[in-house]
Amino acid sequence: MERFEVNILGCGSALPTTKHFLSSQVVNLRDKLFMIDCGEGAQLQFRAMKLNFQKLNHIFISHLHGDHCFGLPGLISTLGLLGRTANLYVHAHPDAEKIFEPQLQYFCKMLPYKVYFHSFNPQKSELIFEDKSLKVTTIPLKHRVPSAGFLFEEKPKSPHIIREMIDFYHVPVSQIRAIKEGAPFVTGEGETIPNKVFTRPAEPPHKYAYCSDTAYYEKIIPIIADVNVLYHEATFSNADLARATETFHSSAAQAASIAKAANAGRLIIGHFSARYPNEQILLNEALEIFPQTQPAYEKMILKV
């Protein structure tokens, strides 16, 4: 199994507590790191989790509330002090560049690398990043300001080659690539051996969805259908549902309903309001609806 993990740097809501840092996560796909949100202190937690700053090239910002992006200038500045030369890409609402660029101009004049802001429209679901093993698609959310979640999706992998059958039919090395791509094999005697003799299907691609901050919003369900892991905000408990609605946040039960409707493998709840001394009440409310629920915590490493 190739590595596909999510590192939780912070899972509190806007008001930090002695227990929770502000929103930030790092997706590790085969040792490439992708940051989601960058609340104040993200660089401190990044270091505390012993993640490798050199492996980080893309940062995705869900929305422009301070608790999701105030860590950017400090992180960018630290990467410079560490001697980075590779480009860094910040994927965010178009305003991010307008807001942060003057600050970077002032504080990071000597930066030995370039920061590029790639803007996306949080109102529609679109592919905003891909490389040979990963696609990142936005998930339009419903919040007080334009907000998007992110779907991290592995690309389909090549099937496994069955070594013994390759040897048995004396398949030349030059043909193995074609077989990996699905071709049959024609023997010296002109016999056609079907592809399935030589291959076992790869594991299905894994998917991770990050949905924070958002009110209860059923339109995301088809986009996140069948994800292995869903991180969904669960700021409030049922008792504070009015407050959730008013602030365009979700209750734990609402997060669980979304996970259930989307047929998610597991639900991780986070973005906990500071009003709850612990998250047991939120967890219990989610578990009633969706048993495969776990609460996020700082320094948690999730296997997708």
Add this chain to the structure above:
Amino acid sequence: MERFEVNILGCGSALPTTKHFLSSQVVNLRDKLFMIDCGEGAQLQFRAMKLNFQKLNHIFISHLHGDHCFGLPGLISTLGLLGRTANLYVHAHPDAEKIFEPQLQYFCKMLPYKVYFHSFNPQKSELIFEDKSLKVTTIPLKHRVPSAGFLFEEKPKSPHIIREMIDFYHVPVSQIRAIKEGAPFVTGEGETIPNKVFTRPAEPPHKYAYCSDTAYYEKIIPIIADVNVLYHEATFSNADLARATETFHSSAAQAASIAKAANAGRLIIGHFSARYPNEQILLNEALEIFPQTQPAYEKMILKV
């Protein structure tokens, strides 16, 4: 003894480590709080030290490098979420308002209180704050950008009244204030009793000086003369003196020389470079010159 303490929130240099937060301190004078510098994570440490956000009204920023001020937007935003209505004053270089105001406009539109930037000229020593018990004066420093330290100085206190003598001479209550202010007492018989009979001198006012970031700079010595406690940056060891000079920072030995020349009561060294796995080498170098030296650490509470 009335409370005069310094809380160390962070004492690392620009690159945070798993051990050190970025520069920030809180001076507590008789339960009024004054923040000095506000590196990323200052609000997290403020809360972790269980300081009272409501008692904080003034923030003093030594210079506009990110590791001394990137925590401002998050702290300001959190104070708003906590329902603050009292004004907050940020004392800093004139550029601070230009740089942070657009960010506050964008992220803190609904702030229920006002933030005022009071600018000072870091090139000259001037009184930038006073109330009935405290004066704060700037200390021009020598750094890559305009930088000032801060001298926190208690105002002279009233002498103590000697209760027994007041009773002995039947001094009426109406005259006690005049005696506190130094007046003699004239008895019913016309006899003049000198003030010193009724009073014991108050403790001399205490002084705390914060000097970071700065190269070795003798011009500060007369300004900080006789402080009870001096916090002076000691970013580098003797072995890295060339690097100190190049970056306008000080070595631990230089910090100690300043403390000695200024006749400081105690020296606290801080702003440690991330290159030293512990500060023992820096402490040893300072101790050779100035024996009353201690290293700063996170969550340290210093009595001035």
